[in-house]
Amino acid sequence: MLEVILPDGSKKEFDHAVTPMEVAADIGPGLAKATLAGEIDGQVVGFDTKLPEEGSVNLRLLTKKDEEALGVMRHSCAHIMARAVMRLFDGVQLAFGPTIEGGFYYDFDLEHKLSEEDFPAIEAEMKKIIKEDEPFERIERSREESLQVVKDLGQQYKIEHIETGLKDHASMSFYQQGEFIDLCRGPHIPRPKAIGAYKILSVAGAYWKGDSNNRQLQRLYATAFFNKEDLEAHLTKIEEAKRRDHRVLGKQLDLFSINPLVGQGLILWSPKGTIVRNLLTEFVGEQLKKFEYLPVVTPNIGKVDLYKISGHYPYYKDSQFAPIHQAEDEEYLLKPMNCPHHIMIYKSRPRSYRELPYRLSEFGTVYRYEQSGELNGMTRVRGFTQDDAHIFCTDEQVEDEFRKCIQMTQYVLSSLGLTDYRVRLGFRDPDSGKYVGKEAVWDAAEAALVRVCKNMGITATAEAGEAAFYGPKADFVVNDCLGREWQLGTVQLDYNLPSAERFDLEYIGKDNQPHRPVMIHRAPFGSLERFMGVLIEHFAGAFPLWLAPEQVRILTVSQKFDEYAQKVEKELLAAGFRVSGDYRPEKIGAKIRAAQLELIPYMFIIGGREMEEEAVSVRDRIDGDLGSMKIPEAIEKLKEEVANRVVRQVFKGSSGLGTSGTATISEGY
Structure with missing residues (x-):
């Protein structure tokens, strides 16, 4: 027997396997007609997903009124767009078509070079498909059967993905709508008639699976809404975002540039941009003095051995520049993080409890080898400067120091008019192997973060899998004036880097015995480059008087x-x-x-x-x-x-x- 608990607390029992749509039909035909998907115990699923045959589940039926249903509908619209492209052009090879913030895209490989001139024809074909209103049907197949399906379809990227990306999957699903069939885990809406308005936005190049060594595909970006009014509002927002594009304004206002001869993702700050940068660093510097931070300066490179001990080298290896090989088997690395260097300053001599909390700060430049397709002006770069600080303290001092870091970040953001933000607590994903340290230590650290936020009256949301590999963190996710989210300031708690397995940090306590300090990583801006890019767009280049390069x-x-x-x-x-x-x-x-x-x-x-x-x-x-x-x-x-x-x-x-x-x-x- 299955017990289905609905949002209003009412319950329904079923003695056979049912889907969200069947539950909706059991309640009433009107709800069944309106239902687009379901949410089982917090997870969005398709209208056709089989619920467990026994036990108890919490079920929410999603309609056009629910934000979660919008993403499901957009994913279905991505399939409709792909189907339209295949109707209009020959030899289309399908890649992926996920939803993204504000819409969706689909990657194609075809001989015809897509352009804006093609958009009206594709949209017209989409209109025909929606009018035909053929249902989305889920098909489950074994691994062998799935491979044969995509081979029969002649879809080479799907064949490769089943053989490599899904090599551990014993079975998989397809979704079919009319003549169109695609390898997809879903979910989808029952029928396309729920799509009220849509628009193809742009076309761009994209590498298969994001790897520049793979073939370049054509990516169509689009969006969809349940009504035309929401679409028009979204398009207006897009146009406003274009007018505020920091890459355009940065050039117009002579704030920064990027030169291919210098290198992609490496920012050249112009004199006017440097004025703003210096004002920001001076502003944070005032707070550093107030909270008694000690300034330090560290090199831009370090021996690979340093980052192996910290764990940054194995955990960030794929996003780092290649090691620099020198004589006598020495290897150096462009600094990916400042914290190992600050740790070595702490460790340069014995420390007493009287020195704690020991607060080190540095505007330190670090380097990450981001993929070229992920670079984006100042907001995604390969070299950036963090307003970085590391606090070494006792267990008893942790919560007070963490609170002060939160307060500093709040003050910095509010001083720039960035008052619309949420605090996201990044916790460890228990099922992931990327985290270091003992489970009990993680539990204690996460509990400490929750207590600090609660005592400060901050409503924070916890998200598993968002922690740094060495400890949980509190991220400030800021909404700009267009409602777009940017992850900026961060405060991170770390019991692992000071541990015996890492850097074996100590201080002599009141009992004259060695004790292990706790580390707090803190950066109110996150990075000066990213913060500057966000500020340019937030202010549309019109900086407040105190920040303006020319007042x-x-x-x-x-x-x-x-x-x-x-x-x-x-x-x-x-x-x-x-x-x-x-x-x-x-x-x-x-x-x-x-x-x-x-x-x-x-x-x-x-x-x-x-x-x-x-x-x-x-x-x-x-x-x-x-x-x-x-x-x-x-x-x-x-x-x-x-x-x-x-x-x-x-x-x-x-x-x-x-x-x-x-x-x-x-x-x-």
């Missing part, structure tokens, strides 16, 4: 006011502002437009009246003309805004125009 631009109505304008410029420079003057023989409207496009926070306009009154006409990038002010008054206004780190953000477009707000501190196989 004020002086504009003269005509050249006869240049002498007075240069005097004002010197006064602003003496007051500590980053300022320049536009003394070109251009009309004032053109000068204002240029400053606006360059996203300068304030413009001081100078004409005859301003010179006569020893004042300036102040123009705000966001609010427009603020009227005439005496120079001391204008300087005081700007000083106050900088001192309070006021964030006045533009929410519409990236041109500096619009409304503002103010803030202070599942895929297939």
Whole structure:
């Protein structure tokens, strides 16, 4: 007998195997018609998934009202798109078609080079398929039968995947819709009529299984929604994201560049970008002094043996640059992490409990060999600088130190207007072998993180499998002004690197006996490159006054006011502002437009009246003309805004125009 527990607490019993759809039909025909998928004990499954024949399960029936159903529908739409492509073009080889954030994609291998000109025809064919409303049917086959199916279909990538990627699977599933059949674990919606609106977004190149040594495929990106209104809102959001693209704005505003001769994923910070970077590091530096961190500097390389002891070399080997071989069998590695170097500073001499907590900080540059297809401007790079720190403390000090790290990260984010975030606790996946250390140590560390968050009133979600290999962590997942999530600051708890099996760290306690310290890894920004990329997009390049590379631009109505304008410029420079003057023989409207496009926070306009009154006409990038002010008054206004780190953000477009707000501190196989 099977007991099905529904979300309202009601129960249904069945003496035979049933599916979510059959449970829905048992409740009523209306619910059966609306049901698209199910959720069994928290796991999303297909409408046709067989529930256990005995025991008890919690079942939620998913309809268009449920967010989880959207992903299931999009996966079905990916199959419809693939089916449409196969109808329109000859010799199509199918790869993978998973859902992703905001939509889905499908990878194809075909002779025809897909382009935007093909999108209308593909979408029209998708419309026909949806109108035909043929059901999605799941087919289970043994390994041998599955291999024969894909061979009969002539799908070479599916053959290779069954023979290699699924070599341990005794059986597998296909989904069929009309003439289209694809190797897929699902789930799918019952019929395509639930798809309300869809749009093909772009085409790009992608390597088979993400390996640059494999054949390059063509990837179609698309999205789908249950109604046209949601699709239109999403497309508007995409257009806004394009306007805020940090790669485009970084070039337009001369903040950074990437040169192929230097290397992919290696950032060249321009003078203006470096100003912002230095301001960010100075800002964090203030907090480091407040919390009594000790600054250190470590090399950009280290012997491979160091990273073998830490575990970084075997665990991160695939994403590291190859070792550098030297004479006498010495091997060096571009530094993938700062922590082993900080550990060796701690270990450079005996330590006493009186020195703890011992807090080391460094803006340390590290290197990871990310795949070229994963690189993305500043947000995914091969060389980046972490605002890194490591705290060595006693067991009794752990929770207080962890709390202070959380508070520092909260302060840093709030000072930049990044107040919409969630805290994700990354715990160990018990079924994974990538973690080091004893189970009891992990349990104690995870419990400590939960206590800290609870005592601070932080609602944190725990996710298994998101821990660092050496310990659990708390990640700050930030929503930008478009609602996109970015994982930025992190605080990690580590009982393993100090252990006897790793670096065997000690301190002499009050009892004059050796004890093992605990490590805390902490980085409020995460990395300066990624943080900068996120800030550019969040602010659309329009940085708040305290962060702007150029804070004020002086504009003269005509050249006869240049002498007075240069005097004002010197006064602003003496007051500590980053300022320049536009003394070109251009009309004032053109000068204002240029400053606006360059996203300068304030413009001081100078004409005859301003010179006569020893004042300036102040123009705000966001609010427009603020009227005439005496120079001391204008300087005081700007000083106050900088001192309070006021964030006045533009929410519409990236041109500096619009409304503002103010803030202070599942895929297939």
